[in-house]
Amino acid sequence: MLKRHSPDVVIIGAGVVGAACAYYAACAGLSVAVVDRGPVAGGTTGAGEGNLLVSDKEAGPELDLALLSAGLWNELAAALPQEIEYEPKGGLVVAPDQASLEALRRFAEGQRKAGVEAAEAAAEDLRDLEPHLAPGLAGGFHYPQDAQVQPAQAAARLLAASGAEVHLGEEVTDILLDAAGAVRGVRTPRRELLAPSVVNAAGTWGGRIASLAGVGLPVLPRRGFVLVTEPLPRVVRHKVYAADYIADVASGSAALQSSAVVEGTPSGPVLIGATRERVGFDRTLSTEALRRLASQAAALFPVLADVRVLRTYHGFRPYLPDHLPAIGPDPRRPGLLHACGHEGAGIGLAPATGALIAAALTGTAPPVDPLPFRPARFGEAADEPPAGERPPTPPRRTP
Incomplete structure (x- = not known):
């Protein structure tokens, strides 16, 4: 018999992005459930190096998100136990020749205007x-705002600090909809989690979760x-x-x-x-x-x-094809929000993503402009990925 629970929001994905969404949603006063087909940090997060980078991002929306996250990671490092191994080591980008160094100068100049600290060496x-x-290197740029965490530990500590109800080893098999087509929760082989909001933080599986809700997202x-x-x-x-x-x-x-x-x-x-x-x-x-x-x-x-x-x-x-994550409500399916598609920057961008999701869930002012990350920017029906790049359909688990 399926168990039923009714939190304010269900988050699909127990990687660092899902964990950050849970943490900031809980900080905003919401009750949260997190469900994942595997363990905490069992996907991209567990295979990451823990990069928290501003140095590799040109001026624009992703850099704005990274700068917000850099400040939030500083706050989290003070608020959470030391197990996340936060290390503000800084970054050094080096140029092998003068042409590369000149390109780095132009790149850094745009970053400085956005608020990045970059010192030529x-x-x-x-x-x-x-x-x-x-x-024999021509020179380089030092970025003191670059840092690192231990990603699996960071995900685990954020989840623990959120107080979320966590269900691991449970694959989401359905997104539940009401008669009007709005999201009302999710189903796993063991339970139904009923909620007015569902956040797709499933990483590389984000496209498959979107398809369960009847929308396209080309992850x-x-x-x-x-x-x-x-x-x-x-x-x-x-x-x-x-x-x-x-x-x-x-x-x-x-x-x-x-x-x-x-x-x-x-x-x-x-x-x-x-x-x-x-x-x-x-x-x-x-x-x-x-x-x-x-x-x-x-x-x-x-x-x-x-x-x-x-x-x-x-x-x-x-x-995602334009190298920006999908963050926020999906107008094609009321009640569905996305927090995926960060490519290699998900660990660094996780806190800002969580803050944006929490703002959307509570109707408060977002900390950065959410427009560039809107999930519906790919159109009403995103192209189907090539067969070899689709997430394999996992075997159904019995309760």
């Missing part, structure tokens, strides 16, 4: 910031790999990457792209990302992707050339 000053950097998976080294002394102080990483982030190419992002961690291992490719939900290990990452990391930090890689992992970023 001359070639001779780079080694003061990162003593183990390769010689596609974009695979990425990370290398994890043996524990080391703190040989990398900041989050360090080359200028071409910014172009990779903005690209819509389906082909393999790689640009090393190198960072130390409090526990010792160095994390090395990042690759991007659209190969659907293919979990095959790509030796070419790993080879590129290792080579590019050693080019930035020669000290890493002989360091052992203990493991690799990969995940799927929830990609």
Whole structure:
């Protein structure tokens, strides 16, 4: 027999975005239920590095969201226990030649006008910031607002702090609608959660959840790999990457792209990302992707050339064609809100996303302009993704 519960809002997804939505909705006085077909942080969040970046975003709506989030992460770090491993380490973007450095100058100038702190570092000053950097670089920019968290811990702590009723290992099989076509809750094999609002925070599964409600949202998976080294002394102080990483982030190419992002961690291992490719939900290990990452990391930090890689992992970023997340109410289905499609920036943008969702749920003033993130911008019926890029239909679970 199905159990019935009636919170104010049901959030589908227990990753860091769903957890942030739960936290800020609860802070706004709403009762919250969270449901996920897997564990907390079992999808994209658990495969992330924990990047909280402003350095890779050009002036515009996403940067506005990132700056809001940067301030909120600071507040959360003070409010939540230390287990989230918040580290305001700052970022360093380096240029291999003068042409790249000039492009970084133009990029940083636009960011500064939006409120980003960006300080140019001359070639001779780079080694003061990162003593183990390769010689011969033309210069770079230091971004003190870049930071990092441990993403799975952050999701778990936000969920716990929200006081939400959490249902894990339960796949949402239906979005419940009333006679007028408005959302009235969700169904899993074990229960019905009745609520006037449902938030789709299902990450790469966001398109499938939208389809359960009868609307289109063209979320596609974009695979990425990370290398994890043996524990080391703190040989990398900041989050360090080359200028071409910014172009990779903005690209819509389906082909393999790689640009090393190198960072130390409090526990010792160095994390090395990042690759991007659209190969659907293919979990095959790509030796070419790993080879590129290792080579590019050693080019930035020669000290890493002989360091052992203990493991690799990969995940799927929830990609939308215009590189902006879908956040807010969906006018095509009253009561449905979306909080997905953040691609590789979901951890960094999670608090601002949660704040926007809470504002929409309570009818209060949004903290940033929500218009660029409106879910219906893709049209009444979003194109069906290619067969290889659709989320596989999971087997139905019995109660």
